[in-house]
Amino acid sequence: MTIKEVAELAGVSSAAVSRYLNGGSLSEEKRSRIRRTIEETGYHPNLVAQTMRTGHIRQIGVIVPKIHSDSVSQVTAGIARQLRQRGYVTLLGSTDHEEGDALGYLDIMQNNQVAGVILMGTCLTPILSDAMRECRVPLVVTGQNYPGFPCVYHDDYNAVRELMKLMLARGHDRVAFLGVTEKDVAAGQHRRQGALDAVREAGLDPNAVPVMVCEFTAESGYLRMKELLKRHPELNGAVCATDTIALGAMKALREQGRKIPEEFGIAGVGDSWACSTAVPELTSAHLYFRECGEDAAALLLSLIERQEEEVTGEMPMRQMMLGYKIIERGSV
């Protein structure tokens, strides 16, 4: 069913039908004839043809490192929800942490003429950075602060800093940090730095704090913690870069018979649902993942609209940092 066929049936020109759909002067009589015909035929405009002509497509590319992950899927849910509300659809790309795939998606999405791209950041390599800069449509980064790009991210530094302060305040002063790869600036560098700075601020020596690098899995947290307890049996507390790692670490602590929180304090980041099923329940920093996604989408759409309306006024770069909330559950 095309606009032409509708026009024919209603006895008007296709231009009239287009005006009916998009607003334009049209006599009341034709208006109602067209309305009837559209209802009868169940006509829906072909968005591809529409895009072809107008150059505006209501599709946004969303590139994530791994859709099967608690935090990533929460952000994605926020993005999809906001986009949907504003009449856009989500073109999803999950890269499995492969840089090549991210580049590929960036390409294929632009070929699909998306109106904009949201990239969930992990490790920023020069190649990816170049590709992002060459992106022909507005682009927003979530989860990381990439200088030069509009970003929406979390206060990773202070979230972990505050967790560590809490840990020290509770008397766990021989602490370790279970982190993730430093290639991930937000989850790797900032969280570690927050932990160490809290230690320094408490008048202790941050260089004495053992730092382990884990994968993003419970298994990895378990293994690293086991190693840590063997090498540093004097430890009585650990802050972990993610809840998953912390939950894995708790298993190692159980095996060693360390009582939580009396003999050993532990905390994670992300406020995953599994925190409240652990024994004891895991103290964690809540990050506003859903809101991060929603804000990123809203920011991107404002950039797109500004572009389409050819607003020429100056436009400040937006780096949007979201807060956090420490959820005490008794593991510290």
Next chain:
Amino acid sequence: MTIKEVAELAGVSSAAVSRYLNGGSLSEEKRSRIRRTIEETGYHPNLVAQTMRTGHIRQIGVIVPKIHSDSVSQVTAGIARQLRQRGYVTLLGSTDHEEGDALGYLDIMQNNQVAGVILMGTCLTPILSDAMRECRVPLVVTGQNYPGFPCVYHDDYNAVRELMKLMLARGHDRVAFLGVTEKDVAAGQHRRQGALDAVREAGLDPNAVPVMVCEFTAESGYLRMKELLKRHPELNGAVCATDTIALGAMKALREQGRKIPEEFGIAGVGDSWACSTAVPELTSAHLYFRECGEDAAALLLSLIERQEEEVTGEMPMRQMMLGYKIIERGSV
């Protein structure tokens, strides 16, 4: 950069460039001239225009009840991966379990001219069923067996049946079942039926088995289990329709001082990562979520290709059931 501009620069007609890209007779000389021009300009064909002309778009609509969910995101990861491999992209719609949103997405995706749709099933209402039947492109259902539609789903019935058999074999013979809404046929009806049939097969009375209906959350599992223990203190085992519910239920058992697995056996479904961080670790039925997504995508693409090639031979309906694997971890 359009095909016309490339043609101009290379000194050939746009038809020649098109033939270069899609295969067609072309002299070696022009071929290399075009190649050079494309490399220099970095030209990429506009997929919207391509779709406009050919009617073939390499986008697949994927409609899920809630992308922020362990199982859903795993299936989605499988789908996206398979589609990507075959040169398609994923148009994602997350409905938050709203039927209206599902209908809306079905519509908007068809307006976007998607080549096909994968619908992750939950509650099949007549309205949704009608909309699905009216879908103008091939459609595959995952996670549920909807009669009349090609489906890829799990053997929910036998997975839970086997879990319950295990439970009874371990001497937990005063059992309950913590299920989910019956509107969800696979997770609600089939899992419950599997549990009750196992009880019957063991020579016990299935009508004596208390059945609770939970939400898909740990909190709900906790509350329902607490209620259950108050009403039926004699119970010594429970099979749960999901891991999340089981992990919540374990909290209630801990509060009541029930030793797992000695005094009370518990099991879940889904083999979530959190199973192995629980105390004791949770016995669960592994379902092949990723594979389910991959198979659904593969099935859909085969339907699409068959349609595009106008294969006329008879075409059996495909209802594909995937197996499961009981992962014993010591909670039964």
Next chain:
DNA sequence: ACCTATAATGAAATCGATTCCAAAATTGTT
């Protein structure tokens, strides 16, 4: 009744690709 301003209308151009078709160029055969 006449002229102007505004509203209504449809034919045709356009977006960027693919593809049909007829013409031109090349190849092969005798």
Next chain:
DNA sequence: AACAATTTTGGAATCGATTTCATTATAGGT
């Protein structure tokens, strides 16, 4: 060298919408 068969080529039509433009109809004012 003449002719047939095949390959190469670009012009033009096409997909389904929007939008410009020139034209016609209507309304308003004196």
